[in-house]
Amino acid sequence: MDQSIATCDCQGCELRSLFFENIETSELNNICSVKVEKAFNKGDVIAEEGDEIKLFLYLKEGLVKIYRKVDENRNQIIKFAGPLDFVSMLSVFSDTHYHYSVSAIEDSVVCYVDLNLIKNIAHNNGKFAMGLLRKMSKISDDIIKTTLDIRKKNLRGRIAYVLLFFSQNIYKTNEFELPVSRKEIAELIEMTTENVIRILSEFRKDGIIKISGKTIEIVDFKRLEDICHFG
Amino acid sequence: MDQSIATCDCQGCELRSLFFENIETSELNNICSVKVEKAFNKGDVIAEEGDEIKLFLYLKEGLVKIYRKVDENRNQIIKFAGPLDFVSMLSVFSDTHYHYSVSAIEDSVVCYVDLNLIKNIAHNNGKFAMGLLRKMSKISDDIIKTTLDIRKKNLRGRIAYVLLFFSQNIYKTNEFELPVSRKEIAELIEMTTENVIRILSEFRKDGIIKISGKTIEIVDFKRLEDICHFG
DNA sequence: CGCGGCTTTGATGTTCATCAAGTAAAGTGG
DNA sequence: CCACTTTACTTGATGAACATCAAAGCCGCG
Numbered sequence: 406m407d408q409s410i411a412t413c414d415c416q417g418c419e420l421r422s423l424f425f426e427n428i429e430t431s432e433l434n435n436i437c438s439v440k441v442e443k444a445f446n447k448g449d450v451i452a453e454e455g456d457e458i459k460l461f462l463y464l465k466e467g468l469v470k471i472y473r474k475v476d477e478n479r480n481q482i483i484k485f486a487g488p489l490d491f492v493s494m495l496s497v498f499s500d501t502h503y504h505y506s507v508s509a510i511e512d513s514v515v516c517y518v519d520l521n522l523i524k525n526i527a528h529n530n531g532k533f534a535m536g537l538l539r540k541m542s543k544i545s546d547d548i549i550k551t552t553l554d555i556r557k558k559n560l561r562g563r564i565a566y567v568l569l570f571f572s573q574n575i576y577k578t579n580e581f582e583l584p585v586s587r588k589e590i591a592e593l594i595e596m597t598t599e600n601v602i603r604i605l606s607e608f609r610k611d612g613i614i615k616i617s618g619k620t621i622e623i624v625d626f627k628r629l630e631d632i633c634h635f636g
Numbered sequence: 637m638d639q640s641i642a643t644c645d646c647q648g649c650e651l652r653s654l655f656f657e658n659i660e661t662s663e664l665n666n667i668c669s670v671k672v673e674k675a676f677n678k679g680d681v682i683a684e685e686g687d688e689i690k691l692f693l694y695l696k697e698g699l700v701k702i703y704r705k706v707d708e709n710r711n712q713i714i715k716f717a718g719p720l721d722f723v724s725m726l727s728v729f730s731d732t733h734y735h736y737s738v739s740a741i742e743d744s745v746v747c748y749v750d751l752n753l754i755k756n757i758a759h760n761n762g763k764f765a766m767g768l769l770r771k772m773s774k775i776s777d778d779i780i781k782t783t784l785d786i787r788k789k790n791l792r793g794r795i796a797y798v799l800l801f802f803s804q805n806i807y808k809t810n811e812f813e814l815p816v817s818r819k820e821i822a823e824l825i826e827m828t829t830e831n832v833i834r835i836l837s838e839f840r841k842d843g844i845i846k847i848s849g850k851t852i853e854i855v856d857f858k859r860l861e862d863i864c865h866f867g
Numbered sequence: 868c869g870c871g872g873c874t875t876t877g878a879t880g881t882t883c884a885t886c887a888a889g890t891a892a893a894g895t896g897g
Numbered sequence: 898c899c900a901c902t903t904t905a906c907t908t909g910a911t912g913a914a915c916a917t918c919a920a921a922g923c924c925g926c927g
Contacts, residue, residue, distance in 0.1 A: 473784065475788055481784050481787070481788060483780065483784070495773065495776065495777055495780065496773060496774075496777045497773075498766070498769045498770050498773040499770050499771075499773035499774035499777055500774075500777070504777065504781065524766065527762050527765065527766050527769070528762040528763050528766055529762050530762050531758050531759040531760050531761050531762045531764070531765045532759055533762070534758065534762045534765030534766055534769060535729070535755065535758050535759055535765055537769060538729045538758070538765060538768060538769045538772065539729050539730050540730075541769065541772065541773055541776075542726065542727060542728075542729040542730035542772055542776075543727075543730035543731075545726065545772075545773075545776030545777075545779075545780070546726055546727045546730055546731070546735065546776075548776075548780055549714065549726065549776070549779055549780065549783075550735065552780075552783055553704065553712050553714070556712070556787065556826050557706055557712060557826075559914080559915095560914080560915075586872095586873065586874090587873075587874070587875095588873080588874095595787050595788075596915080596916090597915080597916055597917080598873090598874085599874095599875085599876090599915095599916080599917085600914095600915065600916075602874065602875060602876085603875085603876080606875080606876085618874095618924095790882080790883095791882080791883070817904095817905065817906090818905075818906065818907095819905080819906095827883080827884085828883080828884055828885080829905090829906085830883095830884080830885085830906095830907085830908085831882095831883065831884075833906065833907060833908085834907085834908080837907080837908085849891095849892085849906090
């Protein structure tokens with residue numbers, strides 16, 4: 406990680422209140438003065454499995470995937486995350502090294518500060534620590550809930566889930582460019598690349614979606630929701 | 637929950653240091669004085685999906701399952717947990733109501749105190765709050781890791797995993813009484829009851845285990861580990 | 868231009884769920 | 898304590914869902 410210019414525009418950042426509520430102004434200024442913003446290009450690795458955890462980082466802009474390696478050409482993706490549903494890594498407070506990797510699937514901007522600074526502030530400020538606890542708890546809970554939701558669906562239901570996720574949670578529109586490969590979708594919902602493709606084609610033939618390369622348009626929203634729900 | 641007698645033997649409790657490290661003696665006495673110990677019989681529900689979260693509870697003795705309901709006769713089990721790997725519920729700090737249920741699969745003893753008391757202490761004591769954060773983070777992380785491990789295995793590998801889990805993590809012996817039904821195993825590793833039975837029978841025929849009702853004896857440990865690892 | 872990675876489709880086979888039917892075990896009320 | 902009911906367990910037969918294998922087209926990139 407080579408450092409970019411540290412600009413202290415935390416005041417205007419919508420994430421500030423999210424993660425740094427219940428904090429003294431002096432402490433916040435302290436964080437802001439050492440905070441670093443760094444841009445990553447699509448495909449860049451932000452944090453890697455096995456690396457020592459030194460930084461507290463969170464996503465300001467963009468889209469990332471959190472995943473772990475199974476073997477040389479297969480990963481398991483834990484979640485895709487945008488700015489509002491991703492704070493640092495899951496295990497930063499319980500471990501010294503990352504269990505998971507994070508990489509940018511769209512151009513992204515990450516803010517980071519020394520993790521020890523955050524820990525020190527939390528040590529001296531119970532309200533702040535409780536804020537962190539709430540966030541981390543919520544993030545873990547969402548991951549577990551989503552995993553359970555996915556695992557009870559059949560393949561068609563899982564694909565429907567992914568399409569709805571990007572359409573509703575990320576892009577908030579019916580037509581969007583898929584930021585991930587078919588293989589990555591497969592790695593998120595535990596199936597083969599071929600079947601991801603096959604089921605997308607089925608949806609196209611059934612008039613539920615239109616496909617043009619990476620561009621997806623959801624035509625029959627209601628039907629996709631039914632497939633997601635009952636599948 | 638009808639209350640049992642509250643005995644203040646926290647000093648001797650091996651869990652005290654685990655969950656209540658970095659705490660002033662006066663605060664600890666405060667907790668101990670209001671702490672309640674309650675015994676549950678096998679099958680009893682300790683906390684139920686949808687209930688309001690009022691208590692901070694942790695398992696002192698026994699074995700429980702954490703799960704959620706899919707429909708009238710099917711659950712998804714998130715994990716089986718013993719005293720050392722279970723603290724309260726996952727979402728106590730991020731939500732007002734339980735998303736999951738907990739019930740005893742063996743006779744169990746639970747300690748609990750008012751959740752607000754814990755929150756208040758944490759608010760005023762950053763070190764204590766950070767201790768909680770570490771624990772909660774570790775618990776979530778373990779659940780996510782285990783779920784990923786299971787989902788990449790085939791059915792034989794999953795059954796092997798469950799047998800090794802009970803043998804190594806819970807009972808620490810080669811011969812043990814399964815505390816759960818075949819159906820519950822199925823609900824943990826997302827497969828059908830019939831296939832759990834079928835694969836257990838296969839393992840028996842292959843000379844890997846011996847089965848007599850609920851009693852399981854692992855005969856060929858090495859082979860079971862291989863099936864778990866490569867399956 | 869040519870190479871490698873991503874995508875697509877079809878053919879084939881394996882794995883697993885479903886259905887059905889029967890046995891054993893465990894709880895329940897007389 | 899026994900008849901009764903219910904729940905758990907077991908096995909086999911069948912079919913559906915899904916993975917694997919193979920082959921070819923497409924696209925971006927050096």
